[in-house]
Amino acid sequence: xxxxxxxxxxxxxxxxxxxxxxxxxxxxxxxxxxxxxxxxxxxxxxxxxxxxxxxxxxxxxxxxxxxxxxxxxxxxxxxxxxxxxxxxxxxxxxxxxxxxxxxxxxxxxxxxxxxxxxxxxxxxxxxxxxxxxxxxxxxxxxxxxxxxxxxxx
Numbered sequence: 315x316x317x318x319x320x321x322x323x324x325x326x327x328x329x330x331x332x333x334x335x336x337x338x339x340x341x342x343x344x345x346x347x348x349x350x351x352x353x354x355x356x357x358x359x360x361x362x363x364x365x366x367x368x369x370x371x372x373x374x375x376x377x378x379x380x381x382x383x384x385x386x387x388x389x390x391x392x393x394x395x396x397x398x399x400x401x402x403x404x405x406x407x408x409x410x411x412x413x414x415x416x417x418x419x420x421x422x423x424x425x426x427x428x429x430x431x432x433x434x435x436x437x438x439x440x441x442x443x444x445x446x447x448x449x450x451x452x453x454x455x456x457x458x459x460x461x462x463x464x465x466x467x
Contacts, residue, residue: 318353319452324406325352325399344392345464351399353452355379355407371411375404376418 325348329340340348355374362370373379380400387393407414413425 318356318449319455321352321356321403321406322349322452322455324402325349328398328402329395340395341392342464343390344395347387347390347392348395348399351383351396352403353399354383354396355400355403371407371413371423372415373418375407375414376416377404378418380404 329345329348333340356370358370358372358374362368380397383400384394384397387396390396404414404416408416408424409426411425413423415421416424
């Protein structure tokens with residue numbers, strides 16, 4: 315299971331790659347949208363807890379969601395970076411656990427590994443300490459970026 319910090323690192327590496335290839339620095343707004351896009355697909359965790367439905371890695375981890383986010387952010391000069399962050403998140407989740415429902419609303423789950431769909435509250439509770447550590451690392455990283463002037467809230 316990739317946690318938020320891992321997804322932030324994936325999005326950050328993609329941003330660094332874009333800067334290296336284009337030989338231009340990304341503006342702060344592009345960075346914020348890229349990093350936010352890198353973690354937003356896991357918002358379905360909140361809905362899964364509230365609704366008691368196994369929806370993690372479905373709609374918010376689909377190509378539909380990435381395309382829909384592109385449409386919603388099309389008027390923003392850097393909106394594309396939000397969708398790129400989402401696609402990076404989805405790509406990373408293909409390498410963990412059951413994969414993702416990439417073609418939602420169609421049923422097949424796609425994974426790099428041959429595993430079956432498992433959604434378990436017990437597994438989620440077991441991973442809770444790791445998730446808390448992960449959120450703490452992510453928070454520390456954001457504070458570091460903020461104090462260095464790399465992001466402006």
